[in-house]
Amino acid sequence: MKILVIGGGGREHALVWKLGQSSGVEKIWCAPGNGGVAEDAECVPVDAGDVAGLVAVAEKRQPDLTVVGPELPLVNGLVDAFRERKWAVVGPEKKAAQLEGSKIFAKEFLKRHGIPTAELYGAHDSAGGAYAALCAVDWPVVIKADGLCAGKGVLVAPNPDAATDFIERVMEKHELGEGGKRVMLEEALEGEELSFILLTDGERYAPLAPTRDHKRVFDNNEGPNTGGMGAFSTDELLPAELQRTIETTIVEPTMKGLAADGIRYRGFLYIGLMLTKSGPKVLEFNCRLGDPETQAILARVDFNLAEVLAGAAAGKLDPRKLKWKAGASVCVVLASGGYPGKFETGKEIQGLPEAAQVADVKVLHAGTKRAGDKILTSGGRVLGVTASGKDLKEALDRAYRAVGKVQFGGMHYRRDIGKYPLQSSAAGD
Secondary structure (H helix, E strand, C coil): EEEEEEEECHHHHHHHHHHCCCCCCCCEEEECCCCCHHHCCEEEECCCCCCHHHHHHHHHHHHCCEEEECCCHHHHHHHHHHHHHHCCCCCCHHHHHHHHHHHHHHHHHHHHHHCCCCCCEEEEEEEHHHHHHHHHHHEEEEEEEECCCCCCCEECCCCCCHHHHHHHHHHHCCHHHHHHHCCCECCCEEEEEEEEEEEEEECCEECCCCEEEEEEEEEHHHEECCCCCCCEEEHHHHCHHHHHHHHHHHHHHHHHHHCCCCCCEEEEEEEEEEECCCCEEEEEEECCCCCCCCCCHHHEEECCHHHHHHHHCCCCCCHCCCCCCEEEEEEEECCCCCCCCCCCCEEECHHHHHHHHCCCCCEEECCCCECCCEEEEECCCCEEEEEECCCCCHHHHHHHHHCCCCEEECCCCCCCCCCCCCCECCCCC
């Protein structure tokens, strides 16, 4: 089997790494890939959002399977273009990808199908309307930019000043571009967050190993939201009774709702949940694997990933094939100084060979590039140090031991990944 992976971040490096361990896989390309992916696959320099460019790549190389990592190509209709050509691809079509591409679309879907979620106060396409609506909300309030904003489109605003500032930056200063043309205001939920990610062929679905993400940039859940500073996976996150509740009240109504709306959803569906006192509620949908949740999930894979994904692409997913290693896994993100704000790139990374020597550790690259025999930083989230162990403590010990061997200018990371349940009034994204 020859496989094309779309994307260039830590999630895609994790996919390349685990697909490369699948028997029967003889070749992997990654477009565009990064400095670490280049060790495990052939990188093709085409932007992940360039549908025409990616179609040309596939026409030339004829992969047996394509796996789409990030949301932008999905929202841009890449899967539609591939399916028109009868090419096997893992990912939802453009209509289905609106669940992530528009938070207002997703909220309307949830309400239409009676799926538990936060109360919607209103959606607004003008800053004036949004400002006026702040007079009739409960505090704190969640403000969400409607479109794709790279993890920066949500604020849990504690007071009117914070809310007004966010609306001004998003809708009047256009700091988030097209993604901020509309905003919605909703109730802030309290509880513990859980990432419930499943793979589906449109009829059958299989939950992946449970994970929890750490969104805030600093320890103790302080500072602004990021794309994710780390994640961990352990079966204790999802007791059997809670899983049954989630599947009954959220997953199955979602699958039925998609079918009722004429959408056959094939690919990964990420359901961001808040475990509230009144039961699990949906914070958000993502139409792809999470990052860095993917790194923790794939570290626990105990099945032929390529075979399972090919089955899902063909409409023949067999949920029984998904087996998971016992124990736990963790991913600690090493970020550039200043992230998630402005940051410098081009810093040389030291210590990668030494980190790789730690038992059951894989250093997955996100924002890196090669310059001769050097690896340089090229993004905000640079590396995802991923480890597994017989329990969470062992996985954490290994991950942080490896982290201690890596250095680059301005490097920062959270030191409390997996240390305690994440309590928050959360918003997703």
